[in-house]
Amino acid sequence: MNERAQPLTAAKRYAAGVMKYAQMGYWQPDYEPKDTDVIALFRITPQDGVDPEEAAAAVAGESSTATWTVVWTDRLTNCEKYRAKAYRVDPVPNQPGVWFAYIAYELDLFEEGSIANLTASIIGNVFGFKPLKALRLEDMRLPTAYVKTFQGPATGIVVERERLQCWGRPLLGATVKPKLGLSGRNYGRVVYEALKGGLDFTKDDENINSQPFMHWRDRFLYCMEAVARASAATGEVKGTYLNVTAATMEDMYERAEFAKELGSVIVMIDLVIGYTAIQSMAKWARRNNMILHLHRAGHSTYTRQRSHGVSFRVIAKWMRLAGVDHIHAGTVVGKLEGDPATTRGYYDICREEYNQKCLEHGVFFDQDWASLNRLMPVASGGIHAGQMHQLIQHLGEDVVLQFGGGTIGHPDGIAAGAQANRVALEAMIFARNAGADYVKDGPEILARAARTCTPLRQALDTWKDVTFNYQSTDAPDFTPLESVTA
Ligand SMILES: O=C(COP(=O)(O)O)[C@H](O)[C@H](O)COP(=O)(O)O
Ligand SMILES: [Mg+2]
Numbered sequence: 046m047n048e049r050a051q052p053l054t055a056a057k058r059y060a061a062g063v064m065k066y067a068q069m070g071y072w073q074p075d076y077e078p079k080d081t082d083v084i085a086l087f088r089i090t091p092q093d094g095v096d097p098e099e100a101a102a103a104v105a106g107e108s109s110t111a112t113w114t115v116v117w118t119d120r121l122t123n124c125e126k127y128r129a130k131a132y133r134v135d136p137v138p139n140q141p142g143v144w145f146a147y148i149a150y151e152l153d154l155f156e157e158g159s160i161a162n163l164t165a166s167i168i169g170n171v172f173g174f175k176p177l178k179a180l181r182l183e184d185m186r187l188p189t190a191y192v193k194t195f196q197g198p199a200t201g202i203v204v205e206r207e208r209l210q211c212w213g214r215p216l217l218g219a220t221v222k223p224k225l226g227l228s229g230r231n232y233g234r235v236v237y238e239a240l241k242g243g244l245d246f247t248k249d250d251e252n253i254n255s256q257p258f259m260h261w262r263d264r265f266l267y268c269m270e271a272v273a274r275a276s277a278a279t280g281e282v283k284g285t286y287l288n289v290t291a292a293t294m295e296d297m298y299e300r301a302e303f304a305k306e307l308g309s310v311i312v313m314i315d316l317v318i319g320y321t322a323i324q325s326m327a328k329w330a331r332r333n334n335m336i337l338h339l340h341r342a343g344h345s346t347y348t349r350q351r352s353h354g355v356s357f358r359v360i361a362k363w364m365r366l367a368g369v370d371h372i373h374a375g376t377v378v379g380k381l382e383g384d385p386a387t388t389r390g391y392y393d394i395c396r397e398e399y400n401q402k403c404l405e406h407g408v409f410f411d412q413d414w415a416s417l418n419r420l421m422p423v424a425s426g427g428i429h430a431g432q433m434h435q436l437i438q439h440l441g442e443d444v445v446l447q448f449g450g451g452t453i454g455h456p457d458g459i460a461a462g463a464q465a466n467r468v469a470l471e472a473m474i475f476a477r478n479a480g481a482d483y484v485k486d487g488p489e490i491l492a493r494a495a496r497t498c499t500p501l502r503q504a505l506d507t508w509k510d511v512t513f514n515y516q517s518t519d520a521p522d523f524t525p526l527e528s529v530t531a
Contacts, residue, residue, distance in 0.1 A: 055120075063114045066102035070125070071111060074098075076132040078149040084186040085167055086409050087146045088137060090179040090352055100177055101131035101146035107171040109154060126151050138522050143352070145183070157194035160320040160363050168355060179353040185362060186410035193415055195366040199330035199337050201418025202396070202443050205370060208310060208336075209282045211245060214474045215442055217466055218246035218286075219459075220425065220449035225252065229259045233267025235459055239452055240275030240283045242463025248286035248447065251315050251342035255291070261300055269307040286313035286338045294325060301329060311336040316360075317343045320367065327368025338423070339369040349382055351519050358387075358407060361394045365420045373423045377439040380427025384517035385439055395420040396443055404523035423447060429508040430469040430501060434487025437473055446470070456503050465504035468494055 052058075053068065066072070078084055085108075091100035105111075109129035110119070133147040156162040172180050206212055219239045221232060236247045247268075255261035268285045276283045289300035289312045301312045312335055314326050323339065330337035347354035357374075364372050374391045375383035390406035396419050400412040424440050425447035436446055448466050455462030472494035477483045483490060495502040 059115060059117055059120060061115055061117070065099055066106040066111060067096075067099050069102075069106060069111060069115070070128050071105040071109075071131055072098050072102035073130040073132055076130045076149060078132065081152045081188045081190050082149040082186075083152065083155065083163075083167075083188060083191060084410065085148050085150065085182060086184045087148065088179075088181040088183050088352065089134075089144050089146050089177060090142060091144070092176050092178055095176045097134045097136075097144040097146070098131070101134050101144070101148065103174060103176055104146060104171055104180065105129040105131040105148045107174055108148070108166050108169060109150060127154060129154070140522070152188060152191055155191065157191075158196070158324075160324060160367050164320060164363070172353075181351065181353050182355045182359050184356065184407070184409040185359055186412060187362065187366070189413055189415045192366065192413070192417060195417065196324075196327060196331060196368040197365065197414075197417030198370045198420050199327050199335070199368050199418075200370045202370075202421050203419075205336055205421060209245060209284075211282070213442070213478075214470060215437070215440070216245045216421075216445040217243070217463075217470060218248055218423075218425075218445050218447040219244055219452035219463065219466075220248050220250050220447055221253075222250075222449050222453045224250040225256065226258055229263030229267040232259060232264055233271045235453065236268050236285050237271035237275055238459035239463045240272065240285075241278050242452075242460030243279075243467030244283075244452070244463045245281070246284050246286060246311070246445065246447075248338065249288035249313060250449075251288070251290075251340045253288055261289075261291075262303065265300070265304055265307055265309075269304075269309060273308070282310075284310045284336075286311050288313045288315070288340075289326075290315045290318055294322060297322065297326060298329065301326070301333075301335070305333055305335060309335070311338055313338040313340060314369075315340045315342040316364075320363070323364070323369065324367045330370070331368065336370045337368070338371040339364060339373070341373040345382065349518050356407070356519075358390055358394055361391050361420075362412070365395065365414070365417060369420065370418075371421045371423050371445060373425055375422075376424040376426055376428050376436065378428065378432045378435050378513070379424070380513050382518055384520040386521050387517070387519055388439065390521075392422050392440060392444070395422045396441075405521060407521040419443070421445060425449070427451075427511075427513055429511060430465045430504040431488075431491065431508050431511075433466075433469040433473045433491060434483050437477065438484045442474075451504075451508065454507075455500065456507055457500055461500035462504065465498070465500040468498045468501045469504070 089100050129150045131148045135145045137143040221235050239247045287304045289297045291297045348357040375388040377383050377385045387407050390408045423445040429451035452462035476490045
């Protein structure tokens with residue numbers, strides 16, 4: 046197609062009928078994005094015979110003002126301004142027929158502070174558009190003017206640490222297992238044992254809400270009794286993430302209020318409740334001085350495959366805007382998908398005040414977070430004490446390490462599992478702070494600590510052969526940063 050199509054006269058451009066999206070003005074290779082534009086980067090796989098520029102223009106059109114045919118009512122609007130502009134397409138390295146398309150959106154297309162509104166455009170109709178075989182939203186650049194219309198994390202990492210009086214090490218947690226079936230009383234016993242054994246937090250699993258075997262009030266009462274007793278026994282601030290996910294906002298507010306009444310410092314929600322419900326809960330958490338934990342239940346249905354869906358880095362950006370305090374963001378070494386470089390990109394999006402573009406980590410844009418609070422990533426899913434050095438190496442210090450099976454499955458019981466993890470963590474941080482090469486010597490550091498800590502010895506023996514070495518489904522396309530011309 047003609048890449049630099051001459052502007053059409055108004056009579057031709059608005060004549061009734063069907064014309065290419067590029068001709069309708071959605072492909073503008075000379076466009077220079079404004080500082081206030083929202084920019085989206087899509088990975089597009091056009092159908093055979095569809096030019097990448099036309100495919101990019103179609104994505105711009107269908108995610109902003111266009112439909113399949115010319116409409117004269119465009120001329121009742123400031124349509125030049127409102128039209129999204131595809132301004133660049135680059136071939137994806139080593140993937141013939143696949144392209145990165147950059148699209149700029151005028152800020153006025155979006156309501157202030159609404160993830161629902163943003164997403165209804167950016168991932169609305171367009172993902173089903175027939176001329177594309179597949180479409181993936183890889184990254185977004187959110188202008189400061191837009192970022193500032195969002196609340197951001199209700200509490201943030203610094204205030205959470207102040208409330209917990211815990212500095213200089215990752216926070217330690219455990220997900221109660223089995224996920225389903227325990228009675229309130231037995232559930233509370235698990236929480237008490239784990240907290241007394243040395244964890245900072247326990248947490249409900251994503252699918253524990255209010256089932257016949259344990260209604261939510263029962264769980265909250267037993268859990269908070271366990272928290273109070275464990276805090277008294279250890280002198281440490283303890284907590285448990287009470288999952289308030291429910292069928293309606295009214296139910297969620299009722300559960301969250303009760304958690305607060307019982308003295309909980311934190312509540313939890315699942316990603317499946319939806320963007321508006323998440324934003325409502327984030328505002329509730331800010332008003333009520335509560336930490337808000339988000340489990341990303343459901344995300345892999347649309348984040349995991351490289352050619353179609355939405356990258357988790359974009360979900361992480363939306364959730365930082367929306368205002369949760371914690372977000373599950375992967376472990377690298379555990380049982381669930383997580384390439385090291387890609388995961389590093391997610392963690393940077395959560396924790397940095399300013400993200401530098403880093404193609405090596407899948408981060409395509411500089412992003413200023415404009416003083417929105419930092420978001421604490423949570424590493425969870427098939428991790429155990431024997432991986433402590435790798436966890437610290439890949440994930441750093443401002444992270445919640447959550448061992449579910451890796452606490453509750455300890456051969457000597459839950460408190461022993463918690464103790465093993467706490468000792469492993471403190472031994473590793475101590476070695477790191479003393480200047481040891483803790484990554485290389487990690488196994489030795491753990492073995493040494495285990496000489497005076499039987500629970501750690503048992504944990505290392507039990508899980509020593511457990512690894513999850515499978516090929517990643519979502520590694521970055523660019524490896525050494527230097528080899529890429531921007
Ligand atoms: O129950 C668990 C982990 O339990 P365990 O520690 O026993 O494996 C969490 O739901 C997953 O970590 C979620 O995955 P992600 O954190 O990747 O969203
Ligand atoms: Mg779970």
